[in-house]
Amino acid sequence: MAKIHIPTPLRQYVSKQPSVEVKGSTVGEALHGLVSQHPDLRRHLYTEEGKLRAFVNIYLNDEDVRYLNKEATAVEDGDNISIVPSIAGGTSLASAGG
Amino acid sequence: MATLTEVQSSPTLSNDEILRYSRHLIMPEVGMEGQLKLKSAKVLCIGAGGLGSPLALYLAAAGVGTLGIVDFDVVDYTNLQRQIIHSTSDVGRPKLDSAAEKLKAINPFLNIRKFEARLASDNALELFRQFDIIADGTDNFPTRYLVNDACVLTGKPNVYGSIFRFEGQASVFATELGPCYRCLYPEPPPPGLVPSCAEGGVLGILPGLVGVIQATEAIKLILGKGDPLIGRLLLVDALGMKFRELKLRKNSDCPACGTHPTIKKLIDYQEFCGIRGEEAIAEATASDIQVEELKKRLDRGDDLFILDVREPHEYQICNLGGYLIPVGDLPMRVNELDSSREIVAHCRSGGRSAKAVNFLRQAGFKKIHNLAGGVLAWADRIDPSMPKY
Numbered sequence: 001m002a003k004i005h006i007p008t009p010l011r012q013y014v015s016k017q018p019s020v021e022v023k024g025s026t027v028g029e030a031l032h033g034l035v036s037q038h039p040d041l042r043r044h045l046y047t048e049e050g051k052l053r054a055f056v057n058i059y060l061n062d063e064d065v066r067y068l069n070k071e072a073t074a075v076e077d078g079d080n081i082s083i084v085p086s087i088a089g090g091t092s093l094a095s096a097g098g
Numbered sequence: 099m100a101t102l103t104e105v106q107s108s109p110t111l112s113n114d115e116i117l118r119y120s121r122h123l124i125m126p127e128v129g130m131e132g133q134l135k136l137k138s139a140k141v142l143c144i145g146a147g148g149l150g151s152p153l154a155l156y157l158a159a160a161g162v163g164t165l166g167i168v169d170f171d172v173v174d175y176t177n178l179q180r181q182i183i184h185s186t187s188d189v190g191r192p193k194l195d196s197a198a199e200k201l202k203a204i205n206p207f208l209n210i211r212k213f214e215a216r217l218a219s220d221n222a223l224e225l226f227r228q229f230d231i232i233a234d235g236t237d238n239f240p241t242r243y244l245v246n247d248a249c250v251l252t253g254k255p256n257v258y259g260s261i262f263r264f265e266g267q268a269s270v271f272a273t274e275l276g277p278c279y280r281c282l283y284p285e286p287p288p289p290g291l292v293p294s295c296a297e298g299g300v301l302g303i304l305p306g307l308v309g310v311i312q313a314t315e316a317i318k319l320i321l322g323k324g325d326p327l328i329g330r331l332l333l334v335d336a337l338g339m340k341f342r343e344l345k346l347r348k349n350s351d352c353p354a355c356g357t358h359p360t361i362k363k364l365i366d367y368q369e370f371c372g373i374r375g376e377e378a379i380a381e382a383t384a385s386d387i388q389v390e391e392l393k394k395r396l397d398r399g400d401d402l403f404i405l406d407v408r409e410p411h412e413y414q415i416c417n418l419g420g421y422l423i424p425v426g427d428l429p430m431r432v433n434e435l436d437s438s439r440e441i442v443a444h445c446r447s448g449g450r451s452a453k454a455v456n457f458l459r460q461a462g463f464k465k466i467h468n469l470a471g472g473v474l475a476w477a478d479r480i481d482p483s484m485p486k487y
Contacts, residue, residue: 008265012426018338040430055287062344084331084344086283087262088239 002030002075005082013041027060028071030081045083057084109137109163115207119161132321133161137207139320140164142229144217144245146197147171148305149235149259149312151183156313158201158208162320165201166211166229169193176487180302217241219364222248231316233257235309239286240367246271246279247361250354257315259308264301266308266334269327269346270315272355276328281349281356286371304336385455387442387467389475403436405443407454412446416473416484425450428457437463444469444476446487 001021006014014020020037024030031052035042045056052058058065059082065073075081111119111133122128128136139162143150146169157165173181173188173196181193188196194212201208211228215221217236222244226232232254234245242260249256249272256271258279272278311332318324333342353360395402404420406413413422423431425445435441441463443451448471455468469475477484 008263012424040426053287054285055283057282059344062342064345064347067347082333082342082344084333086239086242086287087260087265087267088237088242 001077002079002081004030004034005080007083007085007087009085009087010041010044010083013044014038024075026069026071027058027065027073027075027081030075031058031071044085055086058082059084109134111137115161118205118207122161127323128321132323135320135322136161136317137163139231140166140229141231141233141316141320142166142168142226143233143235144168144241145235145237146181146183146193147177147235147237148180148261148300149309150197150233151181152306152309153233153235153259153313153316154197154201155183155204156310157316158205160313160317161205161207162316163207164209164211164229166213166225167194167197168213168215168217168225169197170214170216180300180305182306217244219244219367222364223252226252226254229254231255231257231319233259233312233316235259235305235312239371242279243286243370244364244367247354247364250278250280250359250361251364255319257312257319259305259312261300261304261308263299264304264336266304266311266336268308268311268315268332268334269330270319273326273328275348277346277348278352278355280354281352282331282346284349284353301336304334307334307336385467386470388470389480392442392469392476393480401439403439403441405435405441405451405454406445407443407451408445412487415487416477418444418473418476420444425454425457428454432458432461435463437465440465440467442467442469445472447472447474 001023003019003021005019006017011017020034022030022033024033031045035045045053047053052071060068060073060075061080065071116123119133122133123130141157141162143154143165146154146167150167154165154167171193173184173191173193175189177184178186183200184193184196192214194214198210198212201210213225226248232245232249234242234256236242236245245256253274255273256279258269258271260267270276315327318326329346331344331346333344348355350357404418406417406420406422407425407428408422409424410422423434441458443454443458443466445451448468451468451472455466458466473484474486477486
């Protein structure tokens with residue numbers, strides 16, 4: 001089992017949990033396990049073609065999987081996978097939505 | 099040994115300044131040499147808001163010689179929960195004036211340069227060239243990418259901080275050997291997938307934490323001491339009080355700082371980041387209903403179904419007695435709505451309900467309106483006793 005850390009903006013799609021335990025021998029399998037448990041999360045992580053979105057970075061422990069074996073990177077028990085989406089909060093310099 | 103001319107052209111500290119900075123001067127990591135570096139340094143703060151407040155206050159106190167601030171906003175009552183450079187009596191004043199006054203009060207030796215403008219592709223490069231370090235604390239993606247690209251093009255380090263609810267990120271981008279923001283995020287998320295602070299909220303002390311980290315990194319870069327956050331992304335979780343660190347690598351294919359960069363000048367960043375969001379809002383405007391009309395129709399007993407797409411904790415602050423389905427839950431809960439009834443969707447100010455209206459229209463709902471201006475407009479124009487937030 002690996003632990004996937006869910007960032008605040010995406011927690012609403014995983015019943016507000018800060019992390020989710022998933023099975024899978026690769027990062028890709030673990031993420032597929034995550035979105036099949038929580039289908040609403042899928043469109044935030046994957047494009048319609050099923051590719052990981054460019055603004056979502058996936059880390060295995062402290063390393064970006066783009067510089068490992070991407071989604072084929074092997075996952076071991078107790079590994080930490082982090083989803084690191086871009087956030088832009090700070091000072092309002094342009095009209096904010098909402 | 100320095101020659102006489104070098105000594106004359108370098109800054110010196112007056113006796114007042116020596117006393118003021120004495121706790122720096124007795125530290126070997128700063129000392130007279132470091133304090134003079136701080137005095138010669140020019141830092142540009144993008145924004146005098148949540149992150150910019152602690153950042154500018156500490157840089158001013160520490161003795162950074164020149165502090166530039168870019169901002170064109172005025173102080174709003176809802177800013178005071180976190181933007182500690184502004185006081186209650188400053189509400190309505192330009193943030194630049196309010197900030198400059200506080201900074202001067204802390205340190206009269208400070209040289210403040212105020213830029214009352216929206217940072218844009220046609221002014222960023224010229225502005226950045228006048229400074230040594232850029233500190234980015236803006237709240238939107240177009241400005242994030244603009245600041246990054248302008249830092250790469252002018253060769254200025256970008257001391258980066260970003261916050262959302264109770265999570266923050268900090269790093270130092272666009273140094274000569276380190277990665278830039280685009281190495282991490284080549285492209286922005288489509289509008290609507292990532293909520294803004296105005297929608298998502300932010301814990302008031304969080305910009306304090308992250309802004310002070312930015313100030314620390316700026317000071318370290320000026321002093322040339324310590325281990326800066328270059329090639330590292332610091333993640334701050336204030337709720338769990340956990341600090342984690344991720345490795346960042348310079349991407350050789352990066353469009354801004356890679357080996358064959360494709361970004362050689364600044365582009366239209368609104369277009370780069372925002373087209374889809376504007377379309378969504380434009381589509382919804384056709385079916386907008388004004389608060390006055392809604393009031394009139396409710397008063398005469400029309401059968402209207404009020405759909406509130408805010409979050410439950412917002413509903414507790416104030417509501418129009420509507421049926422609550424947060425916009426993120428709509429796809430799952432759409433079967434709770436009766437498409438034969440006329441629906442008026444609303445949120446706080448009209449952004450989220452515009453998205454909800456678009457979604458429902460695509461789901462086949464025909465009789466649906468978006469309440470223009472949301473509960474804020476209702477409080478302003480119909481019921482002044484309703485609290486605003």
